[in-house]
Amino acid sequence: MSFWSFLGVVIPIDLLQGLSVTGRFLFKKKATIRYPEVKRTPSPRFRGMFGFAEERCIVCHNCAKACPIKIIHIEEHFEELEIDGKKKKKKVLDRYDIDVKRCMFCGLCEEACPTTPVSIWLTTKTYETAAYERNERLYFTKERLRNWDGVVPFPGVVSPGNGMLPEEPGGAPEHKEGA
């Protein structure tokens, strides 16, 4: 073999090249985010914990039908209400339960909701829903969905009961795409 290739074998240039790469990285800025003191802000479209607005919900069952794993359980009854002097039959929501332990956060329920802004949305930037007991604590009834019992909201996010509104794209009024 030629002199240069012999030299290349004897002096491990390839190994020294590799060492130079790792050596340089020794002094670069590190990528670790020091959770929990520092948290990474999810993007606006991040599919996190549910927000549910009962006052907007028209009980059309679209979300329950769209869910691939059927974890939304809705029950309602009809009531005769006095609105503007006329007697009307209105649907009143009895039960709106989401089994969050099974949820895969696909967002199909949010896409199916026809109201503007949507009544069920996932773009809440909140992902800290861990619980010690799975079956009780991760089954969210209407009341627990409103006050986000057991959920740690992302800093700066208010719970739905305090008037949180959904973010774009599927939620905010101007950005609703046809689907």
Added chain:
Amino acid sequence: MDNVWIAYLLVPFVKILIILLAVILIAAYMSFAERRIVAFMQIRLGPNRVWPRGWLQPIADALKLLVKEDIVPARAEKFIYMLAPALMIIPSLVVFSVIPFAPATTLFGVFKQPIEPYLADLNVGVLFVLGVSSVGIYGVILGGWSSNNKFSLMGALRSAAQLISYEVPMGLAVVAVLLMSGTLSLVGIIEAQRSQGVWYIFPGIVAFFLYLACGVAETNRNPFDLPEAESELVAGYHTEYSGMKFAFYFLAEYANMTVISCMITVLFFGGWLPPFPNWLAAAWSSPALAWIPPFAWFAVKVAFFLFCYIWFRGTFPRYRFDQLMHLGWKVFIPVSLANVMVVALLVLLVGGGK
């Protein structure tokens, strides 16, 4: 020292205590340094939570290993099972008795007479180091055999084969240094480097690379760490060990690394000598720099080679076992033999050690 009790009992006892404590602390903090430095090379922070900023992590690890349940496999050979980790760590610690850390010093006038910081200066120091560190191989084989696990045994045998096959080129590389210095005593080698005015790495650069590579292979470190890699089929010899016995294997590995790093600095880099002692003698005796103790030079050089060990771990893939053996027997031994002949010729021409 007038009093023979002090000279021959108290002083060595204190030295033994200091060396033992220092070596164990260094080995423990090497594990921390390795995790941190490898992490820094991998764009992440290492352990940085245990107060303060991670510096108590080795203490936490040691405590955890101490209180861990000591599992002995049901059909293991109990006596040898207990003996093997000891056989591994005792030679690593014993070797530190001959390594010269600094020249005889009065510690800025604290002692009335100069005390040598090292424990003993055998005039066969190099032979002692090579011989005693080979006893550690017994710990590997017996550990793997007594675990009553065929995979551990295979891993132990592979590791032992690797260790003994890399002893030969290591010894031959050392022979090149001995030719230049003319003495086997470690202090004598440093003195020879000082009197000849050149660190042995310059004439013996091939020997240095050989010794470094063989040293890495001797301590079962990357890129020669196939016997203890997790993604291989065969488990390592320390699979069945838990608790403090596993800690001993762990410490023994880091102590071995420290031994090899110390040997590299003594043999090739002038031990406690400042850089270029003869040319820059005027600079080193000037008041600005004269206060640097020789031990600091020794420590810096050893630290650099320990860092090199960690650097290799973070960078290289590992050799397959047959490639490893091929490298040791078919590449390193011929090169080291040729190196011995070239260095002998050089010594004859230039006139080296007596």
Added chain:
Amino acid sequence: MAPEVTRPFDDSEEMEISFGPQHPATHGVLRLMVKLDGERIIEAKPIIGYLHRGTEKIFETLTYNQAIPHTDRMDYTAAATNNQALVGAVERLMGITIPPRAAYIRIMLAEMQRIASHTIWLATHALDIGAMTPYFYAFEEREKILDLYEAYCGARLTLNCMRVGGQPFDLPDGWTHRLRQFIDQFPHRVAEWEKLLTNNRIWKLRTVGVGVISAPDAIEWGLTGPPLRGSGVRWDVRKALPYDRYDEVAFDIPTGTHGDTYDRYLVRMEEFRQSVRILRQCLDRLPDGPVMAKVPKVIKPPKGEVYHSVEGPKGELGFYVVSDGSAIPYRLRVRPASFINLQALPALVRGHLVADLVAIIGTLDIVLGEIDR
């Protein structure tokens, strides 16, 4: 081509070891029954099924848009191409042409996914062979891609980012700028990884000549993707059967010559660069317009069957859709690329040492989610 089995005694036989299913190197829950003669492998039989979740049966109870999140979980390292395969099959059955902007967005998502999946391949392959640091460098780049996905569709891994007829949402503001920043710095990262591995003598010793498969054998075994291209066969579904406007972008198909692990490594590294090339062209040429075609609210393909395949990062991923005219498919059969690539494993490892087994599994780049479904 079985090697010589050394039998020192008359009644000595080969040692049979079960490798897995819980093992750090098998990229999932794969079990291999390995027959060893000393250190040489005589035979390696893969046993799968530890991750079987009945996905194809589940498909028969869901509508097509509901099935898309389930396809994410098959090859979980490359969710966008799974989505693309399913929606492409249904669109072909229904005869829908998606708007050009949607097609270009799909190309971008798919090529980003190719880069992301190959980073996982590089990370785990290097880790199995012993180099620990490319793992973290590769995952740092993957993090940037996942951030882009999160900005687009809200999820990082299980994307659910395509629908039958186009895309569910348009690109958010600043997304193209962020993608451009990413592809401007990405080739430098690839060069760094190459500096660490490509000429490294230890890497070459471990990968050159390991797991060789010739081109006729590769075609016989039905391999697709980089294992096929590493043996020299120029087959890429994006060029041979173009879909989603891939015929409008210019790119090369990297091929190897020897069909060993090193060539497959080089093929995948070059695919990084080709994906960047495609992404740059898409960003320059991104048309305006709607992102969703006119599709009915309930997707009801006509009665019939169709097979549509895409070039996933692992190989050719195909969906065979049998529709009976209703909103729920009658049968959705998946052609999983990793499953068919894994079938060649016994032929590839015969005669090699045990330490090469992990290298060969890594070079085939299998994902158990796709194999078992």
